[in-house]
Amino acid sequence: MRNGSGYTLRRHSESTGSTYFYSATRSADGMIVRTALPYSLPLSRILEADHTFLWAMGGLTLLFCFLGFLATRRVGQNILRLDRFAAKAERGEKIIDTEPFPHDELGDISNHIVRLYARLQQAVADRDREHAAAMHQQQEKDRIKKQLTNNINHELKTPVASIHVCIETLLTHENMAPEKRREFLERCLANAGRLKRLLADVAIITRMDDGGRMISRSRVDLQPLIAEVVCDCTPAAEAKGIGIDNEIIGPLTVEGNADLLASVFHNLIENAIAYSGGDSISLKTVSLSSGKAVITVADNGCGVDPSHLPHLFERFYRIDKGRSRASGGTGLGLSIVKNAVLQHGGSIRVANRPSGGLIFTITLPLPRRE
Structure with missing residues (x-):
């Protein structure tokens, strides 16, 4: 009556002989509304642990722990793979493991890094291959030029020697018969023609070797x-x-x-x-x-x-x-x-x-x- 509401946990009902949770509330017009609920649950039952709930929570805890282990283990393995890749890249080794990383943020970054390094390796390999090919081509060109020079030297010896002998013979024998003199002169002309053809052919070969792209x-x-x-x-x-x-x-x-x-x-x-x-x-x-x-x-x-x-x-x-x-x-x-x-x-x-x-x-x- 003093506070407008009140309750008690245990109230014994003389009419029923049971114990109730009892509450009363006074309204604005002075009426009092009383409610009662049987108080049959002992405190020990309330404080007693729910074993089913504990087992369920324990199971859920283990499940979440296992799922967390799987998630962190996957991330950890990707980080270890990325670490091994970084170590190989630092040593300049060729990357053979081409297994893609998973499609997550870390995996996408890792895949991008691997692709960039693979392109770099390919570019370096192409450069080395082109350099080796250019070196081989240059060496082959030098070898061919050297061989051509030696062959030309060898081919020039015979006509030059023949011309030299003919001219020397003509100068030595001033009174040589006209028929014989003409024979020696024709021999000189034939060898001179051979030299001319040889030099012309060498000029064509050299032009094609050195300036093939410049030929009109x-x-x-x-x-x-x-x-x-x-x-x-x-x-x-x-x-x-x-x-x-x-x-x-x-x-x-x-x-x-x-x-x-x-x-x-x-x-x-x-x-x-x-x-x-x-x-x-x-x-x-x-x-x-x-x-x-x-x-x-x-x-x-x-x-x-x-x-x-x-x-x-x-x-x-x-x-x-x-x-x-x-x-x-x-x-x-x-x-x-x-x-x-x-x-x-x-x-x-x-x-x-x-x-x-x-x-x-x-x-x-x-x-x-x-």
């Missing part, structure tokens, strides 16, 4: 070019009873240098005239498909021993050295042919024909149609 190029129709070469070579061929059959169809346009392309067919035809031993030379257009032109130059002569075929395009290589020198050959003709074809992005191969003689197959790329 334009659209060249091979049909009239080859026809002109055949016309130039016909007198020499007819003098030896050899016929030249030109079956090159046109127009046959390629991108290249007209002088070098003409030297290709000049050398092949002149070689066939000088060394084939046959009576026929044929030039044919085999194919004009797949963006390439395939041309053959063949003779019906004696061919060559198969052991010589792999070496025919080598500089100063001769099958019969005595006969080659006697015919005025420099030993550079087929080397010029191969280098000229390669300068134009093509290829050349040689084989013995089943019916006799040699066949050279030249493949040249055709320009793209605009």
Whole structure:
């Protein structure tokens, strides 16, 4: 009545004989509302532990601990992997383990670092490979130049010595018969011509080796070019009873240098005239498909021993050295042919024909149609 509300934990009811939790509240109009709830739960029951709840909480605790262990273990393993990667990268070792990291923040960063290092390794490997290739190319170029110099020195000795002997003989024998004098002069002229051809061939080889990219190029129709070469070579061929059959169809346009392309067919035809031993030379257009032109130059002569075929395009290589020198050959003709074809992005191969003689197959790329 004094405070407006009140309660007691235990109140014995004389009418029921039970103990209740009892409360009373006075309203504004003076009415009193009383409530009672049986107080049958002893304090010991309230304070008694709930074993089911404890087991459930223990189980949940273990479960969360296990899940936490898995999560931290995964992160820890990724950190250890990243640490091992950093140590290998510091030593400059090649990274072989390419297993990706998981797709989380740390994994994405780790994968990015590995990719960057892999690109760096690839760039270093490419640089080293290009450097090694450049060094090898330079060494090969130096070797070829040295070999070319030695070969030129060797090739020059014979004509120079012959010219020297002829001139010395002419000066020593002033009263030599006119016929003999003319013979010595013709010998000097022949050797001088050989020197001229040798120097011209060496100049072409050197220009292709040192300045292949600087060679001027334009659209060249091979049909009239080859026809002109055949016309130039016909007198020499007819003098030896050899016929030249030109079956090159046109127009046959390629991108290249007209002088070098003409030297290709000049050398092949002149070689066939000088060394084939046959009576026929044929030039044919085999194919004009797949963006390439395939041309053959063949003779019906004696061919060559198969052991010589792999070496025919080598500089100063001769099958019969005595006969080659006697015919005025420099030993550079087929080397010029191969280098000229390669300068134009093509290829050349040689084989013995089943019916006799040699066949050279030249493949040249055709320009793209605009």
